[in-house]
Amino acid sequence: MTGPIIKLDGVHKSYGEVDVLKGIDLDIAEGEFLTLLGPSGCGKTTLLRIIAGFEGVTDGVCLISGRDMAGVPANKRPTNMVFQSYAVFPHLTVAQNVAFGLRRSKLGKSEKAAKVEEALGMVGLGGYGARAAHALSGGQRQRVALARALILEPTVLLLDEPLSALDRKLREQMQSELRRLQRQVGITFILVTHDQEEALIMSDRIAVMFGGRIAQLAPPQELYRRPRTLDVARFIGVMNVLPGEVKEKGPAGVEVRVDGIGRARIEPEQAPSGARIGTGWAGIRPETMSVLFAGEQTDRSVAEGVVAEVTYYGDMTYYDVILDGTDRPLTISMKNLIGREVLERGARTRVSWDARSIVWFGEEAA
């Protein structure tokens, strides 16, 4: 493995008094699909535009293939971008759009035409070359923008919320298609999105950003199972949080007490941000807990409570359960298997849980 294809070192960005990026360190490997995920205003788009060369840095270094990008304008960088608005040139045809970046290359006319057709074929728009770009649908424009960027074989492809304007069905289709395309061409992709599901589906690694900082950088599974902060835990899926306390810490594990579910012994890696003796928060995902029905037996740990709310989704039912001795409802998701009843609101129920699914946060506030 060679060095990182992109290396960001202490990148700061301020607009006047406003600090948008507050020290970003990030190494991106060649051929990786990396996602910058975060709520709006977290600085993810600014970071992407810094890599593209549309914004300068206030402080810090951006290296692409080991080369310092300071002072290198966007048109001289080995990056290409797919814009949120697609930015397909409306006055040109599809083929002219895709060939736009080839204008300066020394290829012959027929070679260019062949490359354009190949790129269009790659995104499923073979034979669309002669169409006027302004007459295309949103999904087709998206594909033209992709073909136009990929035809230049950039070192890095930058995608700025490319799917946010598409309807749900088309978006899901494009997600898997983008993933397939990325594997096929082997180019490094950097995707900016605020959609955590999209990030989980598509990425090799996800950088979750809050307030101009990277809160956690990890592969999807690790990010979901071992979030380092409560912010990350709540941004990725649903995370139930109960107040608790670290009682004991030793080589055999960490002994915690959690409101409503009592004592549990967890492994050190279940506290990704570390476990100190004292109060903190126990996080537990909805799908790792179960509502027990009358007479149902389990060898897992059991707690009792009252069903405060029932939300029926067809394939799933979400229960909000208030455990005895606590005041915050826990969300528990249950598959609606054959023969499994749906509990009524207000019913008393038992809940089973597993100590292995607890994530410990040593933070003060929740």
Place this chain on the structure above:
Amino acid sequence: MRGLKLYAIGYLIFLYAPIALLPLFAFNDGTVIAFPLQGFTWKWFAGLATTPALHDAVINSLLIAATSAILATLLGICAARANARYRFPFKTGILGFIMVPLVLPEIIVGVSLLVVIANIFSMRLSLWTVVLGHTLICMPFAIAILNSAFDNLDASLEEAAVDLGETPWNTFRLVTLPLVMPGIVSSLLISFTISLDEFIIAFFLTGAEPTMPVYIWAQLRFPNSLPIIMALGTILVALSIVLLTVAEIFRRRGLARAGVRDTGGFL
């Protein structure tokens, strides 16, 4: 509803009846502009062709109108571009001041320009001094049209062109210019039309070479030449309508090309 309909009809009559009289008397076989009409004739139009002083005035006007339209549009492009893409101190104030000639009394503008040009700079009055004045009064119109053209242009289109390896100048040439071209054509046509029939400023700033409106005004002293002026006016009205229509067609085509909804223009 009925009252409203009558009002609308009355309104249109009030607006256009005087203009409708122009062709009426342009084809009337009589020197006196009065009813009853005398009979049909082409002779006033033929008279237009045999008046060399009028030809000179028309040529002067066309030269001035073309030059002013080009200057106003070029300056308008710079202003509209700055307005759409850059932030600078006092931006709103500066853009406001550019639009002010739209509402300033032309006679005041004319007198001020005359004082500046003749007394302060001691320039000789010529076609160029008229061009100067006309560029000034055309610019607000040019900027209003070009502003909407540049505002409708998605900034990421230009970024995309740069991102694909083009220089800023080529980006402007290959992407920006073609997309705002309908606005530019529309601005040229409207500036041209405004300059062509402008009288007050031309009256103050013209030297020994009168523009067409100044020539017409001078001819009003001779009752005999009135029907010829009517014929000339008929041609001008027809020409103005054609030019404005073409300008509006270009403006709408520009909107369609940029893929945005029409929010109303001059027509």
